[in-house]
Amino acid sequence: MDDGIHIPREVADAEGVPDELDAGIVGPYRFPDPRRRRIAGWIYLVAAVAVGVLALGNPVIWVGAGVLVVLAAWHLIASWPLTIEQEEALSRAATAVSFPVGHASAAVTFVGLRSRPRWHVVLYDSDDPPSRRALVEFDAVTGAPVGDVYEEAVPEVPR
Numbered sequence: 001m002d003d004g005i006h007i008p009r010e011v012a013d014a015e016g017v018p019d020e021l022d023a024g025i026v027g028p029y030r031f032p033d034p035r036r037r038r039i040a041g042w043i044y045l046v047a048a049v050a051v052g053v054l055a056l057g058n059p060v061i062w063v064g065a066g067v068l069v070v071l072a073a074w075h076l077i078a079s080w081p082l083t084i085e086q087e088e089a090l091s092r093a094a095t096a097v098s099f100p101v102g103h104a105s106a107a108v109t110f111v112g113l114r115s116r117p118r119w120h121v122v123l124y125d126s127d128d129p130p131s132r133r134a135l136v137e138f139d140a141v142t143g144a145p146v147g148d149v150y151e152e153a154v155p156e157v158p159r
Contacts, residue, residue, distance in 0.1 A: 031108050033082045034117055041075030044068050078115045082108070084143045086119075093121035093136035096149050102126035108140060118146060130154050 048068035055061030084092075086106050094101045104123040111118050117140035124130035133154050137146040 031082065031086060034110075034115070035079045035081050037075045037079040041072045041079065044072035044075060048072060080115070080117055080141050082117055082140050084119060084138060084140045088143070089119035089121055089138055089140070092138060092143065092145075093119075093123055093134075096136050096145065097123055097134045097151060099125040099132050099134075099151075102128075102130055117141065124154070 048065045051061060051068060052065040055065065089106045090104050093104065101123045102125055104121060106119055106121045109118050109120055110116065119138040119140050121136045123134045123136065125132040131154055132151060134149055134151040136149050139146055
């Protein structure tokens with residue numbers, strides 16, 4: 001049996017759990033593109049205009065409209081394209097290390113006020129059990145390496 005959280009299909013359907021969160025679906029997982037933030041940005045902008053129009057005579061409500069405009073601006077400037085997909089990040093990381101790769105895992109993180117996406121790839125060598133590991137970071141927009149490749153021996157686990 002697989003480890004992890006299991007949600008019965010009828011509960012998932014009743015609660016409206018999206019298929020992208022279903023661990024039982026077989027196939028490649030695609031990390032959602034941060035450009036989706038543009039949708040929220042435009043919604044905030046439309047809401048700001050609506051609030052501004054409805055509050056023509058009330059300066060206190062203009063503060064709310066201003067907050068919505070700031071939120072809209074952040075969402076729009078933080079909607080980076082994710083041009084490097086997971087498979088490419090894994091492939092680039094494998095060529096950056098000094099050992100043959102066995103297991104590897106990639107995760108997207110976000111850096112800075114504009115939440116620029118960055119791939120963090122952890123790789124283990126092909127020994128059984130692995131004797132070396134590495135961390136490689138890539139800018140997920142340009143594909144440029146970020147910092148140095150960090151490699152080390154896997155510490156002994158006491159038994």
